[in-house]
Amino acid sequence: MGGERTDSRITAWRPAVPGIAEVFHAHFLDHAYPAHTHDTWTLMIVDDGSVDFGLDRHRHGVSGTDTAALLLPPGVFHDGRTATPAGFRKRVLYLDRSVLPETLTGTAVDHPVLIDGLLRHRIGQLHDALGNARDVFESESRLAFVRERLNAHLAAARTRRPGREAARLAVALRELLDARVSEGIALHEASALLRSHPTHLIRCFKQTYGLPPHVYLTGLRIDRARRLLLAGGRPADVATEVGFYDQAHLNRHFRRHVGTTPARYAADPQGPQGNPNG
Incomplete structure (x- = not known):
């Protein structure tokens, strides 16, 4: 395949969101990645065109018409290339190893393409939030739900649904937010203080008050x-x-x-x- 055309477009930044090492948006018309690895989890959605990639001696494909997301584990060699003359447009999140346990690597290698319209939608929402560097709390919340769904796909333990303690946790989180309107509070800090999983905490709040805590x-x-x-x-x-x-x-x-x-x-x-x- 020929060299990369000059009209390819790339945007990359590191957001102030714990767990996300890099956000990478790219539009490639003619590009092929050599075999390489990352020290992070790679979570990708394709908006237009198609991508062909190899992982652990098996080839896979993802298209912009799919309700799919691609998850590649850290430390595993893979390559990637344009599958059509029109190229492809993708959005990628490079997630720290802390976001998903490395014990899920084997499952991710076996099932890198996740067919899940809701997951893809949530990843898109997360990218939208990350596009505004000021909305860190919203980005943390959306990342928590993406992580939960990834865990579910990889057969990890699911987070509990809100139960009797929902109102108690919601009131406690509301008190934290009321006390820290100006400075705010990180989702992981609130979760640690209230001894609750982030997505469980968000669900309890929404169940009790009818809206997410960041709203x-x-x-x-x-x-x-x-x-x-x-x-x-x-x-x-x-x-x-x-x-x-x-x-x-x-x-x-x-x-x-x-x-x-x-x-x-x-x-x-x-x-x-x-x-x-x-």
Whole structure:
């Protein structure tokens, strides 16, 4: 196969999300990977085109039309190449060894292609969250559900469903979030403090309050931002004070929650015709 064309496109970054060593997005028209290994788990979805790859002397294929994800274990040689003249577009997560136990390596080698529409959808949601570096808590939450489903596919123990302790854990997590609106809390820290598996903790919270904890935290920050804006705070200052990364991060969530930008909201505290904002 010829050399890589110059119109290939690659984006790569390391997010501030525990467990994810690298995010890698690529569009290759003509590319072949030589045999190599990674020291991480490789989790890939193909959005367009098709990829052919070899793993442990067996060849496999993944297409953008499949409801599939590809999981390659660390330390196992594999290669990869374009399977069609149109090339392929893929999104890859390189996951630390801590995300999945190495005892699952053999199962992953035997079954690297996971046909699972929900898993693929959740991986896509995780990539979307990772595209915004400010939403670390949401990314952690989505990674927890991806990891749980990967474990289920590889015959690992499933996480318990919410039971009688759901309300107790939900209240405890809510108290943590209420106490740390501005600084936030990492999902793994909350799980350690409450002695609960991350996905079990999220399910308990959603079962009790009807929304995921990261959405609840964003709502708290928006409410606090509204009060500060109406008290005369500058949007840029308010953004960091309530826990958003910067003003753009505040703007994105504020518009979705309130229907206007922070600057416009604060410009007329009484709202049109004397009616206060909702």
